[in-house]
Each structure stands twice: as structure tokens, then as C-alpha cells.
Amino acid sequence: xxxxxKRGRVLILTLTGSGEHxxxxxxxxxxxxxxxxxxxDPTVAALVTAGEGRFxxxxxxxxxxxxxxEGISTLVRLVKPxxxxxxxxxxxxxxxxxxxxxxxxxxxxxxHDYVYMRGDRxxxxxxxxxxxxxxxxxxxxxMQAKITxxxxxxxxxxxxxxxxxxxxxxxxxxxxxCQSASETVAEAVKMAEELAGRNWDKGVYASIRLSVYPKxxxxxxxxxxxxxxxxKHFASRL
Amino acid sequence: xxxxxKRGRVLILTLTGSGEHxxxxxxxxxxxxxxxxxxxDPTVAALVTAGEGRFxxxxxxxxxxxxxxEGLSTLVRLVKPxxxxxxxxxxxxxxxxxxxxxxxxxxxxxxHDYVYMRGDRxxxxxxxxxxxxxxxxxxxxxMQAKITxxxxxxxxxxxxxxxxxxxxxxxxxxxxxCQSASETVAEAVKMAEELAGRNWDKGVYASIRLSVYPKxxxxxxxxxxxxxxxxKHFASRL
Numbered sequence: 001x002x003x004x005x006k007r008g009r010v011l012i013l014t015l016t017g018s019g020e021h022x023x024x025x026x027x028x029x030x031x032x033x034x035x036x037x038x039x040x041d042p043t044v045a046a047l048v049t050a051g052e053g054r055f056x057x058x059x060x061x062x063x064x065x066x067x068x069x070e071g072i073s074t075l076v077r078l079v080k081p082x083x084x085x086x087x088x089x090x091x092x093x094x095x096x097x098x099x100x101x102x103x104x105x106x107x108x109x110x111x112h113d114y115v116y117m118r119g120d121r122x123x124x125x126x127x128x129x130x131x132x133x134x135x136x137x138x139x140x141x142x143m144q145a146k147i148t149x150x151x152x153x154x155x156x157x158x159x160x161x162x163x164x165x166x167x168x169x170x171x172x173x174x175x176x177x178c179q180s181a182s183e184t185v186a187e188a189v190k191m192a193e194e195l196a197g198r199n200w201d202k203g204v205y206a207s208i209r210l211s212v213y214p215k216x217x218x219x220x221x222x223x224x225x226x227x228x229x230x231x232k233h234f235a236s237r238l
Numbered sequence: 239x240x241x242x243x244k245r246g247r248v249l250i251l252t253l254t255g256s257g258e259h260x261x262x263x264x265x266x267x268x269x270x271x272x273x274x275x276x277x278x279d280p281t282v283a284a285l286v287t288a289g290e291g292r293f294x295x296x297x298x299x300x301x302x303x304x305x306x307x308e309g310l311s312t313l314v315r316l317v318k319p320x321x322x323x324x325x326x327x328x329x330x331x332x333x334x335x336x337x338x339x340x341x342x343x344x345x346x347x348x349x350h351d352y353v354y355m356r357g358d359r360x361x362x363x364x365x366x367x368x369x370x371x372x373x374x375x376x377x378x379x380x381m382q383a384k385i386t387x388x389x390x391x392x393x394x395x396x397x398x399x400x401x402x403x404x405x406x407x408x409x410x411x412x413x414x415x416c417q418s419a420s421e422t423v424a425e426a427v428k429m430a431e432e433l434a435g436r437n438w439d440k441g442v443y444a445s446i447r448l449s450v451y452p453k454x455x456x457x458x459x460x461x462x463x464x465x466x467x468x469x470k471h472f473a474s475r476l
Binding site: 092113114145146147148149172175195198200201204205207208209211212225230231233234 | 310367372375378382397398
């Protein structure tokens with residue numbers, strides 16, 4: 001479902017196989033496990049997430065949901081702590097969007113600090129309006145945190161626009177557009193290595209990220225740091 | 239530490255000397271005193287803040303903090319009402335960023351309504367991640383109020399990027415880039431004179447600014463106007 005590869009201080013998490021990498025209980029669990037590994041390894045200083053094949057991730061596993069008595073709401077509930085894991089991960093994160101990223105798959109991508117995407121094929125697409133579904137609250141909070149241009153936010157949410165890597169870069173959703181999937185991964189790893197080389201305190205990095213996105217953190221039920229914890233950061237410095 | 243010069247209806251506040259203009263109790267007090275003078279002089283209709291030498295302000299006086307028992311938290315506590323003074327000042331404010339503006343020094347600059355900066359040298363830089371410190375809450379609220387592009391906010395807070403005047407203009411942090419320190423001041427004064435010439439009601443100007451930045455005002459403990467006070471603005475007009 002996913003693999004981990006260590007390259008120096010960078011951990012590369014790859015969604016494997018030629019399928020749609022849809023988020024069902026199995027893949028969600030594998031991803032959370034991989035992120036837990038990243039979190040607990042003191043030698044890891046940055047994360048890259050990529051996909052094999054035509055898809056980065058095409059969203060929730062709706063087929064699984066159809067066959068389950070609790071359906072979609074279970075998957076929505078299971079994806080929330082996965083997004084929370086990314087938003088609270090104590091290191092810089094880079095998404096290498098190597099193929100289509102839709103709905104929950106697009107949320108997975110934009111939950112990273114940096115988003116690199118191929119420009120030759122693949123789109124970002126919030127399909128919910130086309131399918132006839134409203135957004136889970138934490139999806140909307142994530143979009144509001146990462147897409148602040150009102151017309152872009154409207155096109156993503158109220159127009160279900162399919163956005164190429166090139167357009168996403170122009171509109172500020174993506175940091176860098178590359179010519180192919182492999183170039184996207186290579187550039188993402190290069191960026192991750194550069195960020196790892198800054199030797200930032202990982203706890204402070206996470207602390208700052210939480211303070212940049214307070215509403216999203218509340219939505220994802222990530223506790224804000226206590227004053228005590230914040231004081232410790234200050235004390236350790238001076 | 240700082241001087242005041244009146245030019246028509248514009249008050250020019252200059253951080254003097256060739257040093258780093260670091261914010262310690264002495265300079266903070268001088269600046270607050272100068273802003274109180276601006277506030278209380280009915281003939282003053284706009285403020286320009288500039289610096290002499292290579293620095294606009296390089297942030298908190300960490301050397302003072304080291305030698306004081308309460309240290310950094312005292313300075314963080316003392317700078318808050320200084321920023322509040324600027325955010326509540328009943329007139330347009332223009333920062334002439336004549337040199338490096340880092341950490342609290344960058345906060346001082348962006349707390350102004352307009353930010354003019356030299357492009358030939360000097361950077362804006364939130365150094366906290368590099369130093370290993372989280373941001374005081376009102377710093378983050380100020381940044382969120384003034385830097386809404388998510389990638390720029392990320393680069394400032396989670397990448398500790400050193401941003402030149404030219405890049406700052408491109409990315410929407412700065413209004414105008416000038417060729418030198420003196421040109422930056424001259425252009426800032428020209429803008430201040432133009433704004434003063436609009437003859438706006440100073441109380442209404444302050445009222446509107448508070449309403450534009452409600453979260454920041456709460457963070458800075460600036461009370462929102464009472465309904466009574468707002469009614470008075472309306473009553474005096476019609």
C-alpha cells in the first residue's frame with residue numbers, strides 16, 4: 001500500500017501500485033504507521049510523499065464505503081487523524097504530486113508544507129460538488145488555510161474545477177511545476193534535503209506550524225501547546 | 239534613540255544611530271513616547287517611521303534579555319503595547335524600511351499601514367525558527383493580518399526566508415521598492431503628505447483600522463469601540 005525509503009535525512013513515503021490509491025481503512029492505517037515512523041526516528045528531518053502510477057490519490061474508497069454499513073462517514077472520520085498527523089509532524093513536509101489528486105487525495109497533498117506537482121498530466125480536483133456531497137468541516141478548514149485567494153477557493157469548491165499543475169502554480173496552490181513524475185519526486189527530495197539541512201529544532205518547527213494554522217488545528221483536534229510547553233522552547237534557547 | 243521631525247502635517251520618527259536599533263526597554267519607551275506625541279498633536283495627520291544606518295531594527299535586545307532575570311518574556315510583554323500604539327494610532331502610518339528589519343523589527347515595520355522599502359540592500363527576516371523560538375501570539379496575529387498569501391506566510395514563518403525589498407513587493411508584503419534609504423524616506427514622506435491631504439476624520443480612521451483587524455486588536459488588547467462610540471461617528475456625520 002505504501003513504502004518508506006530513507007535518503008540521508010529525508011524519508012520518502014510512496015503510495016504504491018498502479019491503482020487509484022483510494023483512502024480506505026487499510027491504506028489510511030499504513031500511512032499513519034509510516035508517519036509514526038517518521039515522527040519517532042530522530043535521524044529523519046524531512047518527509048516527501050509521492051505516488052506511483054497515474055494517481056497521487058483519487059480520494060476516499062467509495063467502493064469500500066458502499067459495502068460497509070457506516071459508509072462514507074467512517075472514512076471521513078478515519079482520514080481526519082491522518083491529516084492531523086501531517087499537520088502536527090515535527091519536520092518539513094513536501095508532497096510530490098505525481099498524478100491526479102482528488103477530494104481527500106487533494107487534501108492529502110495540500111496538507112504538506114510544500115506542494116510540487118507534475119505539469120505534463122494530472123489535475124487537482126475537489127469532486128464533491130459534482131458528486132453531490134458537501135465537504136467535511138476539516139476539509140474546508142484545510143482549504144481555507146492553504147487557498148486564500150477568494151476566486152481560487154471558489155473555483156476549487158464551488159466550481160469543482162480540474163486544475164493542472166501549471167494553473168495550480170499560477171494560482172498559488174502549488175510551489176513548483178515539473179516536467180514528469182520522476183522530476184517531481186527528484187525536485188521534492190532536493191527541497192526536502194535543503195530544508196533538512198537548515199537543522200531546525202523539530203519541536204519548534206511543529207510548534208510554529210500549529211500557530212500558523214490555529215483554526216485548522218482546532219478542527220483536526222490537535223491540541224495547542226500549553227504555555228508551559230511554549231515556555232520550555234524559550235528556556236532552552238536562552 | 240529616536241527623534242521626531244515635523245514636516246507640514248507629517249511627523250517623521252527616526253530610529254537614530256548606526257547600531258541595530260534593537261528593542262530594549264529604553265528604545266521601546268522612547269518610541270511609545272514619540273507615538274503619544276503624534277497622537278496628541280491635532281496638527282499631525284500622518285506618521286512616517288524610518289531608521290538611520292544599515293538597520294531599520296534587528297529585533298529584540300537579546301543582550302539585555304540575557305542580563306535580566308526575566309529576560310525575553312519581559313521584552314515580548316513590553317513590545318506588545320508599542321505595536322498596539324501603532325495599530326490604534328488615529329492617522330495613516332508609513333514605514334520607510336531603510337535597512338534590515340528582523341523579528342520584532344519586522345513586526346514594527348509591518349504594523350504600519352504602508353510599507354516602503356529599499357531594494358538595493360536589506361532584508362525582512364523572521365529569524366525565530368533559525369534561533370529556535372516560537373512566535374509570541376500577537377506576532378503571529380500581525381503576520382496573519384498582513385501576509386495572507388499562504389506560501390508567503392509559510393516562507394516567512396516556516397522557512398525563515400530572508401526577503402529583499404524587491405521580493406517583498408512581488409509577494410505583497412511591501413507597497414513600494416526604492417533605490418536607496420534616502421529615496422525610501424522621501425517617497426514615504428510624499429505618500430504620508432498625500433494621505434494627510436485627504437483630510438480624513440482621524441477618529442474614524444482609527445475606528446476603521448480596528449474593524450479591519452479584529453483578531454489582531456483582541457490579541458493586542460485594544461478594545462473594540464463601543465456601540466455608543468460608533469453611533470457618535472454616524473451621528474456627527476448626518
